[in-house]
Amino acid sequence: MCAALAGGCSNDFAADGLWPSLDASEPAPAANNTGTRMEIPPSSGEMAGSPTYSGDMAQIDSGAGKQFVPIDTGPSRQAPNTGTFVGQKVATLRSELENLKSVLQQQNQEFQQVLGGAMQNAQRYHAIVGAVSARLQVGTTPGNPVLVSQWNQAQSELDRMISSTAALNSLSNRVSSNSDLAAYLLQATRAAFGLQGAVDEDHRQLSILEDDVNRTVVSIDRLLNEINEAVTRQNTFEAGERRNLSGLARAISNGEVYGPSLANFAYNRSASLSPYTPPAPGMEGSGGTAGAPPLVVIRFDRPNVDYQQALYSAVSKALEQRPGATFEIVGVTPERGTTADVAVNSSTARRRAEQVMQTLVEMGLPVERVQLSSAESVAAQSNEVHVYVR
Structure with missing residues (x-):
């Protein structure tokens, strides 16, 4: 039997190659055998034309991003025509x-x-x-x-x-x-x-x-x-x-950045919906509407009032607490002077309110979230713009 398969075998081969060593020494090196080529028949998947996978499939992800790899887009195995x-x-x-x-x-x-x-x-x-x-x-x-x-x-x-x-x-x-x-x-x-x-x-x-x-x-x-x-x-x-x-x-x-677009806060529905906390009483303006302190008071008592950063910070904080909030921008006119003075101041306050509204829109606040109105105040010393959270 041994001679028929391998052309001869010895006890040394059996001891060195087939049976494990029971001592602590290094195993003997395997003999150099020249085996005959064995043909492996195709698997059932190959016979059926199914896709087969090899180690090369690990190279699909080349690091260029997410890739879609179809299961099988190769040609099907041609079958004999039965007539x-x-x-x-x-x-x-x-x-x-x-x-x-x-x-x-x-x-x-x-x-x-x-x-x-x-x-x-x-x-x-x-x-x-x-x-x-x-x-x-x-x-x-x-x-x-x-x-x-x-x-x-x-x-x-x-x-x-x-x-x-x-x-x-x-x-x-x-x-x-x-x-x-x-x-x-x-x-x-x-x-x-x-x-x-x-x-x-x-x-x-x-x-x-x-x-x-x-x-x-x-x-x-x-x-x-x-x-x-x-x-x-x-x-x-x-x-x-x-x-x-x-x-x-x-x-x-x-020439300076305020922060992320206000729209990112306005559309953030996952933000906390806790009640809005208004500013401290010391921050209230002189022309607030009944019962509601303004979020921001901008006094245009001098040229080139730099209000943008403070306005952005206040509105973004309000939107963080109430993403669905709307804002009312009120142009406040002081009630003093002649009728002509009041009319001029009212027009100026309205123009200032529109300017603040445009600033908020450019900061990313949706225009449908903003309302414009006007009011008069005996306490106001100059034209003011009040921003309220609704």
């Missing part, structure tokens, strides 16, 4: 499935290209915005032309990301049409089992084809979900950055 009507039907369905797989693979590659372009645009956008914000943090001249140019570049990069979102929407519609075709192929394959005149090989090929179509359906659904999730992420990002760019434009105009 029956059902066999011809199987060949037709398989050909249509191969065309669908080819289209799916192209769409997957297009998806990756669009995502890669969007990622590059986002990197350039954040680099530009970061440079502008860093310059504003240390202060600069109002309307610095260098920052204005960088802001325009950031706007262009954001527009490119919006165009990539439109491309993803178009791709999603085309993938959805593939889903309809895959559903038809699956239904036609299952219906072919009921046709007469089939041989056993036809039904075996139909079973393989049905599994292949099912895998393709899963691939299409997965790709469609990936695209829709990417569109949702892009839309959320773009809406937020539009608001941030508006606030950044205002900061460039003033």
Whole structure:
């Protein structure tokens, strides 16, 4: 037996190669054996045309971002033609499935290209915005032309990301049409089992084809979900950055940055909904409405009143506590002087209130959250603007 298999064997080989050593010494080195080549038959999965995986699959994630990998878009194993009507039907369905797989693979590659372009645009956008914000943090001249140019570049990069979102929407519609075709192929394959005149090989090929179509359906659904999730992420990002760019434009105009866009606070529904805490009594203005102290009092008793940063801080804090809050901006006129003086002061106070409202809108506060009104006060010594939380 030993001679027939290996051409001869000895007790030394059995002791050194087959049985473990029971002492503490190092094991003897294995003899150099030249074995014969053994052919391993294909597995059942390979025979059925199913996808097989090797260690190379670990290289799918190249570090370039999230990638979608279809389960199986390779060609199906060609089966012999049985010559029956059902066999011809199987060949037709398989050909249509191969065309669908080819289209799916192209769409997957297009998806990756669009995502890669969007990622590059986002990197350039954040680099530009970061440079502008860093310059504003240390202060600069109002309307610095260098920052204005960088802001325009950031706007262009954001527009490119919006165009990539439109491309993803178009791709999603085309993938959805593939889903309809895959559903038809699956239904036609299952219906072919009921046709007469089939041989056993036809039904075996139909079973393989049905599994292949099912895998393709899963691939299409997965790709469609990936695209829709990417569109949702892009839309959320773009809406937020539009608001941030508006606030950044205002900061460039003033030469300093106030903080994140107020819209980020206004739409933050997950924030605490605890009752708003008004300012301390010592912070109240002279023209408050009945029972409600103003959030901010701005006295225009001198030219070029610098109120923006204090206004931003107060409104952002109020929105942190009450994200759904609205604000009333009241132009307060002092009740003194002649009728003509009161009329002039009333017009000036109204104009100041509109100026404060425009400032809040530029800071990112939605315009529908702001109301304008006017009032007169005997305690006011100059034109004032009061901001109330409603």
